[in-house]
Amino acid sequence: MRLRSASVGIDFYQFFLNTKILFQPGISRDFSNELAQLTARKFLLVTDPFFAENGVADAVRAGIEGAGAEVVGVFSEVPPNSEVEVVKRCAAAATAGGAEGIVALGGGSAMDTAKAANIVFSLGGDLVADYSGSQTIPRALNPLIAIPTTAGTGSEVTSSAVIFDEATQRKLSFNDAFLRPQLALLDPELTLSLPPKATAMTGMDALTHAIEAYTSAQANPMSDALAMKAVKLIRTHLLQAVERGEELEARSQMMIASNMAGIAFDHAMVGVVHAMSHATGGIAHVPHGLANSIYLPYGMEYNLEVAAERYAGLARRLGVDTSGMSPADAARAAVTAVREMRAALKRVCGLPDRLRDAGVAEGQLEEIAATAVEDGASFFNPREVTFDEVLKKIREAY
Numbered sequence: 001m002r003l004r005s006a007s008v009g010i011d012f013y014q015f016f017l018n019t020k021i022l023f024q025p026g027i028s029r030d031f032s033n034e035l036a037q038l039t040a041r042k043f044l045l046v047t048d049p050f051f052a053e054n055g056v057a058d059a060v061r062a063g064i065e066g067a068g069a070e071v072v073g074v075f076s077e078v079p080p081n082s083e084v085e086v087v088k089r090c091a092a093a094a095t096a097g098g099a100e101g102i103v104a105l106g107g108g109s110a111m112d113t114a115k116a117a118n119i120v121f122s123l124g125g126d127l128v129a130d131y132s133g134s135q136t137i138p139r140a141l142n143p144l145i146a147i148p149t150t151a152g153t154g155s156e157v158t159s160s161a162v163i164f165d166e167a168t169q170r171k172l173s174f175n176d177a178f179l180r181p182q183l184a185l186l187d188p189e190l191t192l193s194l195p196p197k198a199t200a201m202t203g204m205d206a207l208t209h210a211i212e213a214y215t216s217a218q219a220n221p222m223s224d225a226l227a228m229k230a231v232k233l234i235r236t237h238l239l240q241a242v243e244r245g246e247e248l249e250a251r252s253q254m255m256i257a258s259n260m261a262g263i264a265f266d267h268a269m270v271g272v273v274h275a276m277s278h279a280t281g282g283i284a285h286v287p288h289g290l291a292n293s294i295y296l297p298y299g300m301e302y303n304l305e306v307a308a309e310r311y312a313g314l315a316r317r318l319g320v321d322t323s324g325m326s327p328a329d330a331a332r333a334a335v336t337a338v339r340e341m342r343a344a345l346k347r348v349c350g351l352p353d354r355l356r357d358a359g360v361a362e363g364q365l366e367e368i369a370a371t372a373v374e375d376g377a378s379f380f381n382p383r384e385v386t387f388d389e390v391l392k393k394i395r396e397a398y
């Protein structure tokens with residue numbers, strides 16, 4: 001894999017997306033045209049207990065059955081952070097039911113569970129021993145249809161899944177183009193009832209995907225275009241989606257933005273903000289989107305010198321009037337604009353903006369910094385992630 005500095009001219013990139021994306025309010029209840037094009041006729045529906053009980057999974061099931069296909073079972077045991085044993089049970093349920101494909105309905109955990117389960121369901125073997133890591137999948141898997149219920153993770157279009165391994169107490173990652181769902185159905189109606197704080201956290205995760213993709217060492221013109229558009233959409237619509245969650249327009253724009261940001265970071269990768277968030281999630285159990293929201297301006301400051309022109313390019317998308325500003329001033333204004341977004345979210349839904357208010361203890365900060373340096377996301381950050389420098393930023397965020 002060849003990398004380039006975000007500030008140096010481009011000499012190589014590739015862009016490949018093997019997921020068909022459909023956006024339409026209500027599409028989760030009727031996608032018969034799409035089902036007709038698949039060879040699979042029997043599906044396992046994978047979701048979490050919330051959607052299994054609130055009628056949403058029933059509506060998806062009715063749509064599939066109305067199209068003449070079959071739902072062989074509903075696997076609704078997905079926990080907030082998916083685990084190896086859950087994935088294995090999910091794969092076993094697909095096999096036992098005679099499924100030919102999987103429909104994943106939910107947030108990142110449900111989609112990642114389904115993606116990982118589809119490996120074992122399609123190919124057999126042992127999830128951890130045979131498939132953890134990168135480029136471990138030898139051929140296309142069974143059809144997987146992803147229906148996200150949050151506007152944040154972008155998992156419906158990414159080539160990765162993250163699964164917690166109880167045996168080693170570590171998060172395992174699986175990365176392969178074959179992990180991308182065959183079909184992503186974007187139905188903003190599914191997010192209408194998402195509570196304000198969850199909307200804010202997941203939306204800030206999407207914003208972090210876009211900003212980190214744009215400044216990544218592996219950014220390319222295609223990921224740049226998607227990232228810039230996503231930043232603009234999130235800046236324009238996130239607050240509205242949090243304050244007036246019932247408005248379909250804001251929900252629609254956020255779902256599109258999250259999807260674009262997902263494609264962008266799946267190709268460009270993320271950086272120091274995600275490195276710190278992954279570490280903070282593992283050590284202090286802070287939700288991923290909340291950790292990203294807290295760290296985002298600090299991570300931008302960490303990269304400010306090496307990525308000033310890139311941040312300057314994002315400033316207008318973040319609502320800054322950059323006329324007459326130097327690139328350095330515009331870059332600083334971009335960081336300020338992110339801080340203002342966080343302040344607004346704190347005002348309207350109480351989203352914490354400091355680690356101490358998110359359940360992190362001061363005694364955990366050094367361990368978080370050490371873990372962040374080792375995180376895979378640090379590799380793609382435009383500036384080297386060192387323990388002393390990143391600890392400084394983590395202390396500031398505390």
Ligand SMILES: [Fe+2]
Binds near residue numbers: 288
């Ligand atoms: Fe993320």
